[in-house]
Amino acid sequence: MRREDREKLIVTEAVRFFAECGFEGQTRELAKRMGISHAVIYRHFDSKDALIERVYDHVYVKRWNPEWEPLVLDRSRSLKARLTQFYIEYAGRVFDYDWVRIFVSSGLKSYGLTARYLDLIRTKIIQPAALELRHEMDPGAASSPLTEEEVELFWGLHGAVFYIAIRKYVYGERIEIDIETAVRNTVTTFFDGLTTAVPNG
Numbered sequence: 001m002r003r004e005d006r007e008k009l010i011v012t013e014a015v016r017f018f019a020e021c022g023f024e025g026q027t028r029e030l031a032k033r034m035g036i037s038h039a040v041i042y043r044h045f046d047s048k049d050a051l052i053e054r055v056y057d058h059v060y061v062k063r064w065n066p067e068w069e070p071l072v073l074d075r076s077r078s079l080k081a082r083l084t085q086f087y088i089e090y091a092g093r094v095f096d097y098d099w100v101r102i103f104v105s106s107g108l109k110s111y112g113l114t115a116r117y118l119d120l121i122r123t124k125i126i127q128p129a130a131l132e133l134r135h136e137m138d139p140g141a142a143s144s145p146l147t148e149e150e151v152e153l154f155w156g157l158h159g160a161v162f163y164i165a166i167r168k169y170v171y172g173e174r175i176e177i178d179i180e181t182a183v184r185n186t187v188t189t190f191f192d193g194l195t196t197a198v199p200n201g
Contacts, residue, residue, distance in 0.1 A: 007044045010034070011054050018055060019098040022105040027051065056113045059102055063093045064120065072128045079132050080191045086125070087161050087183045094162075095179060100169040126154045133194070157190045 001009070010030075017030045027048050031038040045051040068086055094100070107114035130150045134141050161183055168175040 003044070006040070010041055010044055010051070011058050014051055014055050015059055015098050015102070018052070018105065019101040023052060023109045023111055052111065052113070055102065056116075059099055060113070060117050063099070065089065065093070069124050069128070072125060072132065075132070075135075079129065079136050080187060082132075083129060083157070084184055084187045087157075087187060088180050091161065091165070091179050091183055095165045095168070097169050100165045104166070104170055121158065122151075126151060126158065129154050137194075153194075157187070160186050160190070 013034050014030060017025055017033060021029070027041050028038045031041055041051065045054065068089070071082055071086055074082055103114055103117065106112075127146060130146050130153065133153075134146075134150065164175060164177075164179065164182060167173045
């Protein structure tokens with residue numbers, strides 16, 4: 001097998017291994033599962049952390065769609081329409097056994113992967129959406145820094161969508177719903193509630 005093909009195979013198998021076992025899973029066990037020697041893994045990766053970094057790139061970075069960033073800022077559409085499209089597409093990318101379980105495992109074991117990904121969500125989606133809401137509700141609003149309350153509103157929306165995946169892939173619940181419909185309902189409920197949570201003016 002070519003070196004690059006072997007490396008890709010190790011990463012692919014590591015994704016499922018860490019999703020099932022968490023990051024405390026040993027690379028020796030991963031090698032055993034793959035039917036290769038432990039040394040083979042370290043001929044491709046200098047350390048377990050280097051392998052985990054490649055898993056992060058494979059599972060998270062490569063699934064991020066850079067078109068989501070301008071979508072949130074597109075004022076030719078309502079913010080509700082923009083976020084509905086974003087969360088439908090986002091759910092299509094991340095509602096996945098490996099993605100969700102690795103994300104949760106990383107947070108529990110204090111690996112930096114979860115913090116890095118949440119920072120991406122914060123800077124590319126949450127904060128821009130909060131600013132867009134401010135503009136939509138009052139186009140002449142002062143450009144003061146966002147408050148924690150404004151930002152937290154959108155973390156609440158994000159968490160409500162993502163919790164569907166948590167229930168399915170972490171808690172093992174049978175989720176027999178149409179995900180797109182659930183996302184639309186969640187976003188609609190969020191915007192319906194804004195009139196009382198963030199009064200205009």
